[in-house]
Amino acid sequence: MEAISEAKRHIDNAKDFLRNQAKKEDGLYHDKKYVKIAGHTAYTGILVALDELLGEKKKKTRKSVEWYQKELSGLDKKITSDFATAYEILHLAMGYDGAQSAKLAKIGMEEAEKIIGWVENRLTNQTR
Structure with missing residues (x-):
């Protein structure tokens, strides 16, 4: 489960960027650069975990958000919704908009x- 450890490390790093670099004051982060870095880092952590579960494409091409949503929708509707929320917040709102x-x-x-x-x-359940 090396991929899960790596995914969790991404989340820890993202939180660290927010805590130590983004300069939080009165509920707002003041350094958009580190908000963007944190958003991209956390979203990448999700993708690392999902790639482990869903499998890599044969070609080393980027997968679209729609690909992940389609694959997840066949497994669990709730997690598909959670993924959509994470994509909107981490990738778009934080990662691009800061x-x-x-x-x-x-x-x-x-x-x-x-x-x-x-x-x-x-x-874990697959390996049992």
């Missing part, structure tokens, strides 16, 4: 941890 809301970032990190935990449980 959304400064600490509340929003907290929700994104919680969704990421939930998805990674879900993947870890499924992988």
